[in-house]
Amino acid sequence: MKLSTDRILTTHVGSLPRPDDVAKFLLAKENGDPVDQEAFDTLMRQAVSDAVAKQVECGIDVVSDGEMSKIGYSTYVKDRVTGFGGDSPRKPNLDVAPYPEFREMMARLTGVQPFKRPMCVGPIAIKDPEPLRKDIEHHLAALDGSGAAEGFMNAASPGVIASFLHNDYYPTHEAYIQALAEVMKEEYEAIVGAGLVLQIDCPDLAMSRHTGFQDLTDAEFLVQTEMHVEALNYALENVPADAARMHICWGNYEGPHTHDIALEKILSVVLKAKPSAILFEASNPRHAHEWVVWRDAVIPDEKVLVPGVLDSTSNFVEHPELVAQRICSFADIVGRERVIAGTDCGFGTFAGFGKMDGKISYAKLQSMAKGAAIASERLW
Helix, strand or coil: CCCCCCCCCECCCCCCCCCHHHHHHHHHHHCCCCCCHHHHHHHHHHHHHHHHHHHHHHCCCEECCCCCCCCECCHHHHHCECCEECCCCCCCCCCCCCCHHHHHHHHHHHCCCCCCCCEECCCCCECCCHHHHHHHHHHHHHHCCCCCCEEEEEEECHHHHHHHCCECCCCCHHHHHHHHHHHHHHHHHHHHHCCCEEEEECHHHCHHHCCCCCCCCHHHHHHHHHHHHHHHHHHCCCCCHHHEEEECCCCCCCCCCCCCCCHHHHHHHHCCCCCCEEEECCCCCCCHHHHHHHHHCCCCCCCEEEEECCCCCCCCCCCHHHHHHHHHHHHHHHCHHHECEECCCCCCCECCECCCCHHHHHHHHHHHHHHHHHHHHHHC
16 A cells, blocks of 8 residues: 655545446446446446546546446445345434435435345355456556556445345344455455455444444444454455555435444544554544544554545535645644545445536545645645
8 A cells, every 4th residue: 555655645435426327327237127248348447447547637646446337335245245135124314314304305406325225135155256357357457557656446344234234144243244254355355466455445333323223322333343343354364454444434425413423432443443544534514523533542553544635425625725734634643654635435425326526526536636735745
């Protein structure tokens, strides 16, 4: 993993808004409609190439494939492994549950979530390795000659999969998590083996407290997250810490977020995870103040902070000066070499769903790169 040795590097959480033709293909596959696989692969190869080129043009150093081939950052797993069917029960997030009119308004604005959430109803095993192989192939091809400093690829954590795709087969939640860790281990190792940085998406360590695991108490949730981290570390046993980064968040949606579990309650668990770099929310109005939690924490020397210096739920384009100020506040905590500029979350968490404009999302990334340049002048 490249670090900020002579300037502040830039990256983001991973997902980018899919072009309309890409989203149309993904939604057709999600609905079980017939899809021309060769045409799909051709389109995905081009979409990834375009996404990488746009990121580089914006000044992003460590780039992703935009998660172009995935309907969603967590539920894509159901198409790659066995054991899923039916539908998982869903409850409104705790923070928006008291506001039915708000939920209806947001549904009109963003559309209805198009992705399926089946339950685990049988043994989990690799079903189709081809989607991952093609994702890696397309990303490596796009990186070749692009000028990007490095490429990363997202993969779901066992815990966030369990948060979206509920268990109705394994005798306990722990047994389900262990089964997921065993099967995801192959994906993690394949990504790193191809020469890409692995990003593990772990909203289960924060967001899931008020979403998928909202029936737990804080104490019960923290016990569960400890187990999730242990399972994740097992799945990463053959992955070097400096080849992996992890993303935590409280949910990539506009809402009250009044039930978000506080960072200070979960930070000790987060720091036990193996990946050396941590991507986290640091810009939105519910978590921007938590930079002081990082300031007051004992952060291991090997950990790299990738604070979100852009909000991922607003089409406001942050001013480069604000971006620079946010970067410098974290550089003051751990040192300039251990800070990389990032985003609160992805700009296209689920294909065909959300209010983020594609062109504005790239404009935000461009502003981040300008802000990183300003911060670099101040820090070096």
